[in-house]
Each structure stands twice: as C-alpha cells, then as structure tokens.
Amino acid sequence: MNKQSRVLLLLLLLLSSFILHPSSFCFASPPLPSFRYYGLLADEYGWPVLRGDNTVVILKNGTNECARYTANELLGNGINYILEAAIDNATGARYAPYALRQGETVTVSVVVNGIEQTLMGGSSLPVVGNPGAAVRVDLNLGTDVDGDGLSDQWETALIINNSGGLYTNIYQVLPGDDFDGDQVSNQGEFGAGTAPEWADDVFEANQWMMNADGLLTLCFWTKQGLTYEIFAAPQALSGQGFTWTHVPFRTSPSSTERMNSTAAQSSRTFFYVTPTNTYKMYRLEIHR
Ligand SMILES: [Ca+2]
Ligand SMILES: [Ca+2]
Ligand SMILES: [Ca+2]
Structure with missing residues (x-):
C-alpha cells in the first residue's frame, strides 16, 4: 500500500469510527x-x-x-x-x-x-x-454565632476564660469594648492578632528614632503574614483634622523604597522613612 492509500484508509477508519461511536468525538471547549x-x-x-x-x-x-x-x-x-x-x-x-x-x-x-x-x-x-x-x-476559620465579627472561639478562649466570671457567654463580649484597657478595642485586637486580655500586647510603634543613615526608624511588633502600611500627614491646621497619605518606606536601610504595604515576615518589623519637611505625623495601619 502506498503512502496516499494509507492516508485514505486512515481517514476512512476515523470516519467509520465517528459514525459508529459519535459520542467518542465530542468537541470540547478549549x-x-x-x-x-x-x-x-x-x-x-x-x-x-x-x-x-x-x-x-x-x-x-x-x-x-x-x-x-x-x-x-x-x-x-x-x-x-x-x-x-x-x-x-x-x-x-x-x-x-x-x-x-x-x-x-x-x-x-x-x-x-x-x-x-x-x-x-x-x-x-x-x-x-x-x-x-x-x-x-x-x-x-471559626464560627460567629452572635454575628459581631469576632470569632466565637477567640471570644471564649481569650476573654470569657480570662474574665474571672465577669463574662459567661459570647453575647456579652462586645467588639467596641476594651477588655484589657490598652486603648485598643476588642475588634481592633482581633484584627491585629494581639491579645485582648493582655494590655502589654498592643499594636503600636514601640521604638521611634533616627538611625545613622538619617532615616526615621519605626519598630513595632507584628503578626507574621499580616500586612502593614504607613501614612504621613502635615501638621493639622487649627480646627481641621490630619490629611493622611501613603509615604515611601523601606523595610531595611538598604532595600528599595516601596509605597503601599508589606507583609510582616517575622514578629518584629522595622519601617525606614526618609524624613521631609512636609510631614510631621506618621501613622501605622494594618491592612486587612
Ligand atoms: Ca462572635
Ligand atoms: Ca484592648
Ligand atoms: Ca491587648
């Protein structure tokens, strides 16, 4: 059988196969x-x-x-x-x-x-x-039976179990309350991954200094995997609030400047900011 005959035979076999078994030739979407x-x-x-x-x-x-x-x-x-x-x-x-x-x-x-x-x-x-x-x-993960945005497991393990009998159920634990009195609400602590029953565990800049390179250095405790960002504002005018804006920052003195946010790689994070005459106030935020 020459090559042309073999091609013709193959086509006939394919055609007969399609006629006998049409379902085997479904035309799938790519x-x-x-x-x-x-x-x-x-x-x-x-x-x-x-x-x-x-x-x-x-x-x-x-x-x-x-x-x-x-x-x-x-x-x-x-x-x-x-x-x-x-x-x-x-x-x-x-x-x-x-x-x-x-x-x-x-x-x-x-x-x-x-x-x-x-x-x-x-x-x-x-x-x-x-x-x-x-x-x-x-x-x-977790349940939120009372629909307050705090997981019921978090409310029970960290607040009810540490309340000395003050609270007995999740409906008594309110997002806007500040159980440990550290100026951060229960909801704020849940979002920051800090302990709501321990006032020393709070999201804040715990070091604030100029380093040897002339960079403003902020150090704060972080939860690995959460995303943090920094804003700055000029001094507030009388009777007006601050106008916050993203400012460029580095995560090490030699790294490239970035603008928006960064995920914490460890439990302690440093932000380095080039100081300017424009900004007088800085604010750290957790981006969630
Ligand atoms: Ca809840
Ligand atoms: Ca608190
Ligand atoms: Ca706390």
Whole structure:
C-alpha cells in the first residue's frame, strides 16, 4: 500500500469510527486563561495560617472539586492561598470535569487534618469572573454565632476564660469594648492578632528614632503574614483634622523604597522613612 492509500484508509477508519461511536468525538471547549481566587486564610484567632501541610483550601462547583491549594506559607503581600479556576469558552462540552465557566457559582471549603472547617464568612465566593482576572477573598476559620465579627472561639478562649466570671457567654463580649484597657478595642485586637486580655500586647510603634543613615526608624511588633502600611500627614491646621497619605518606606536601610504595604515576615518589623519637611505625623495601619 502506498503512502496516499494509507492516508485514505486512515481517514476512512476515523470516519467509520465517528459514525459508529459519535459520542467518542465530542468537541470540547478549549481552555481559556484561568480565573484566580486568592487571599489570606486566618485561623480562629485571626492569625494567618502558615503551618505544615495539613490545611487545604478547596474550590467547588456544587460537589465537584475544581481546584485545591495547601496553605502553608506566605506567598506574597498578605497572601497564603491561591485557587486557579480553569475556564473554558462555554461552547460544547467542558474540556475537563474541573473546568468552570464565567458567571458560575462556586464555594470554598477549608479542610484541616481531614476535617472540614467552618468559615466565619460562610463558604460562598464571588461568581467566576473574566478569564485572566482575579479576586481577593480573605477567609477566617471559626464560627460567629452572635454575628459581631469576632470569632466565637477567640471570644471564649481569650476573654470569657480570662474574665474571672465577669463574662459567661459570647453575647456579652462586645467588639467596641476594651477588655484589657490598652486603648485598643476588642475588634481592633482581633484584627491585629494581639491579645485582648493582655494590655502589654498592643499594636503600636514601640521604638521611634533616627538611625545613622538619617532615616526615621519605626519598630513595632507584628503578626507574621499580616500586612502593614504607613501614612504621613502635615501638621493639622487649627480646627481641621490630619490629611493622611501613603509615604515611601523601606523595610531595611538598604532595600528599595516601596509605597503601599508589606507583609510582616517575622514578629518584629522595622519601617525606614526618609524624613521631609512636609510631614510631621506618621501613622501605622494594618491592612486587612
Ligand atoms: Ca462572635
Ligand atoms: Ca484592648
Ligand atoms: Ca491587648
């Protein structure tokens, strides 16, 4: 059989196969760029999850698993999980069982040591967006039965158990109260990852000085994985408030200046700012 005959025979075999088994020739939609869900997964105490390989974040469409990620390290600025949703072009069959389509409803599950956890904000996610786009969704383990934004586990372990009988249930623990009297509300302490029952544990600049390079140096205790930023303001005019604006800062005297924010890599962080005549006030914030 010459080459031309072999090609013809192959085409005839393919055609007969399609006629006999049309279902084996489904025309699947090709993949498009993925849609990304990403953010910070925090535990019941508001602390970023940075532990071993036992915490898995799973993206689902109904009961169908579409993506999963093991959250065990800080990936970038305040991110410890990424879910890549594979997207097809919504014509014909899906190119893979895990492929999603723009506008579809998805949920997230977090499994720790094989046990599915409750998420304070529930399991719903924004619907699948445009191919190539991304949306940030921060997740917090725990329950919030009283709906006050504080995890019930945090309220119980840190305030009720340290209240000497003053509080007996989570409904008595109020976000705006300051249980330890350190001038930071219970809600502020939950967001900062500081202890609400211990006044010495508070988010503040505990050192403030000019270094040998002439840089204004601020030192503060941080929670690894949380994101911090700095603002500055000129002196307030009489009867007016401060006008705060981002200022460039370094995280070491020799590093490149950055503008917006940085995730803490350890429990103590330094910001270095080039002083100017414009700004008289500086303010640290936790970006959540
Ligand atoms: Ca609560
Ligand atoms: Ca406090
Ligand atoms: Ca405190």
